[in-house]
Amino acid sequence: MTASGRISGKDLYATFGGVAIHGDFTSVSVSGEADIVDVTAGAETFHYFLALARTNGSMDMEIFYDGSTATVWNAIAPNTAGTLIVGINGTASGSPKWTVDRALVQTRNSTHPFDGATTVSATFQFSADMDETTW
Numbered sequence: 111m112t113a114s115g116r117i118s119g120k121d122l123y124a125t126f127g128g129v130a131i132h133g134d135f136t137s138v139s140v141s142g143e144a145d146i147v148d149v150t151a152g153a154e155t156f157h158y159f160l161a162l163a164r165t166n167g168s169m170d171m172e173i174f175y176d177g178s179t180a181t182v183w184n185a186i187a188p189n190t191a192g193t194l195i196v197g198i199n200g201t202a203s204g205s206p207k208w209t210v211d212r213a214l215v216q217t218r219n220s221t222h223p224f225d226g227a228t229t230v231s232a233t234f235q236f237s238a239d240m241d242e243t244t245w
Contacts, residue, residue, distance in 0.1 A: 121200035124171070126213065126234070127192025129185035134174040136229060140196065140208070142167040142240065167236035169194065169213070175220060175228045183218075186232045190215045194234055201245050212237040 124132040145164035150157045173182070185192075194213035199205040213234040221229045 117199045119198075121197075123195075123197035123201050125193075125195045126215075127185055127190065129181060131171070131173070131182050131185065133182065136172045136174065138169065138171045138196070140167070140169045140240070165239065167210070167240055168216070169196070169210075169234045169236075170231065171234075172229050172231040175230045183220075183230060186215050186218050186230075188215050188218055191237070194236075197245060203245055205245050207243050207245050209241045209243065210234075210236050210238055211241070 119135060119138065122132055122135055122138060124130075124138065143166050145162040145166060146159045147162060148157055149160050175183070191212055191214045194210040196208040197205055198208070201207075213236050215232055216235040217231075217233045219231045221231070
């Protein structure tokens with residue numbers, strides 16, 4: 111990959127339930143996993159797995175909290191469900207756009223270190239497949 115094709119997190123854009131949650135990010139990670147079942151027989155020497163039709167996904171995010179992000183704090187209350195939209199390279203035409211029609215806030219945390227910045231973090235559990243399109 112050429113250097114010009116690389117993406118930096120500085121342009122990341124994200125909304126949840128229509129609320130912009132892409133303030134001063136420190137990190138965002140999106141993961142997906144397959145639902146598998148172990149069908150190993152007793153005499154086999156290596157595990158054998160089958161993929162089920164289900165998949166699972168989640169997103170972890172962390173942003174700086176500066177007092178003006180109370181709207182974000184309220185929007186990411188645990189058990190809140192909404193549409194999650196992530197633009198990993200901003201919203202310029204042709205940039206990737208990831209949409210999860212139903213995500214659920216699983217956790218919300220606030221960290222207040224004595225010698226560092228206050229941050230807010232949340233984990234979104236996907237209840238729908240992530241659709242990748244472009245802006």
